[in-house]
Amino acid sequence: MQQKLEELLNEVKTASVSDAAQLEEFRIRFLGTKNCLKPLFSELKNVPNEDKKSVGQQINELKNAAQTVFDQFNEQLSNEANEEEKVDFSRPGEPNNIGARHPISVIRKEIIAIFERIGYGVSEGPEVEDDWHNFSALNFPEEHPARDMQDTFFVEKGDKEMALRTHTSSVQVRVMESSKPPIRTISPGRVFRNEAISARAHCFFHQVEGLFIDKDVSFADLKQTILFFAQEMFGKKTEIRLRPSYFPFTEPSAEVDVSCTICSGKGCNVCKYTGWLEILGCGMVDPSVLEAVNIDPKEYSGFAFGMGIERIAQLKYRVNDLRLYSENDVRFLKQFKSAF
Numbered sequence: 001m002q003q004k005l006e007e008l009l010n011e012v013k014t015a016s017v018s019d020a021a022q023l024e025e026f027r028i029r030f031l032g033t034k035n036c037l038k039p040l041f042s043e044l045k046n047v048p049n050e051d052k053k054s055v056g057q058q059i060n061e062l063k064n065a066a067q068t069v070f071d072q073f074n075e076q077l078s079n080e081a082n083e084e085e086k087v088d089f090s091r092p093g094e095p096n097n098i099g100a101r102h103p104i105s106v107i108r109k110e111i112i113a114i115f116e117r118i119g120y121g122v123s124e125g126p127e128v129e130d131d132w133h134n135f136s137a138l139n140f141p142e143e144h145p146a147r148d149m150q151d152t153f154f155v156e157k158g159d160k161e162m163a164l165r166t167h168t169s170s171v172q173v174r175v176m177e178s179s180k181p182p183i184r185t186i187s188p189g190r191v192f193r194n195e196a197i198s199a200r201a202h203c204f205f206h207q208v209e210g211l212f213i214d215k216d217v218s219f220a221d222l223k224q225t226i227l228f229f230a231q232e233m234f235g236k237k238t239e240i241r242l243r244p245s246y247f248p249f250t251e252p253s254a255e256v257d258v259s260c261t262i263c264s265g266k267g268c269n270v271c272k273y274t275g276w277l278e279i280l281g282c283g284m285v286d287p288s289v290l291e292a293v294n295i296d297p298k299e300y301s302g303f304a305f306g307m308g309i310e311r312i313a314q315l316k317y318r319v320n321d322l323r324l325y326s327e328n329d330v331r332f333l334k335q336f337k338s339a340f
């Protein structure tokens with residue numbers, strides 16, 4: 001009897017219940033109509049008289065202990081159930097911060113898409129270049145100031161002096177060296193200039209350069225290509241204007257303006273009351289550049305152009321501080337919605 005009581009008390013004390021079914025099992029065993037304490041009460045008549053009182057008390061204590069343990073588990077389980085019920089499914093969802101595409105990427109993809117529609121492919125190349133691909137092949141004279149320490153970042157690569165490319169024309173030199181005309185390619189990429197960082201200048205920025213080489217390519221082809229690009233980018237009513245200019249790798253060379261995207265040419269503070277905004281530089285590929293890459297300038301001619309992606313983004317989005325493009329503040333970046 002004594003042993004049985006101790007066993008049961010131990011069972012009650014060490015019981016663990018993790019769901020409603022187990023709790024019900026515990027209730028039936030210790031507190032139900034046919035609970036396991038009932039036989040103990042009936043056996044009480046066989047206990048010697050002098051022990052009856054204490055054994056009776058022990059059975060009652062066991063019963064109370066079972067009730068207490070049951071109540072505890074019962075409360076614990078119903079709390080857990082309530083916890084689940086407390087989830088409010090009518091609440092709006094937590095905002096999912098997935099970030100946004102960088103405006104430079106958006107514009108780059110837009111420029112690529114426009115030129116792909118007229119048969120251009122995309123070419124890429126290294127950011128660390130040798131002197132030949134960045135300068136010599138592009139007709140930069142030995143003493144040209146653009147090679148100067150002021151504009152170019154020079155880096156050591158083994159015993160070779162290399163440069164961080166100052167334009168992506170270097171990529172196009174590689175394309176011309178490794179393929180035969182006709183060539184229609186654009187090369188987007190990051191370029192580097194040794195300049196102090198300000199709202200208007202940065203030591204790195206992004207460019208898209210274009211190159212078209214075939215038989216009988218003319219300046220008229222260049223103008224129409226640029227006009228097509230300008231109208232696709234800034235709207236069908238956009239006009240272009242070419243001003244004579246100079247680049248070592250093109251002759252003749254021109255700078256291209258578009259009619260102001262804000263005032264359509266009437267004059268405003270964005271175009272400084274000129275009605276025009278500069279977007280790119282271009283020209284006919286200099287024959288000495290073709291010679292440098294073993295393309296016969298008597299058989300082939302070509303045009304090339306180059307534009308800053310930041311500049312195009314600035315005009316499209318009216319962002320006036322270049323530094324915003326490299327700071328990557330999400331509050332800035334999230335303002336640019338795009339189809340890409």
Ligand code: 2NL
Nearest residue numbers: 169172249281282304305306307308
């Ligand atoms: C500008 C002007 C230009 C080119 C880039 C080029 C490339 C080869 C041969 C000849 Cl391989 N020219 N590129 C030509 C004229 C202008 O860029 O202001 N870019 C931001």
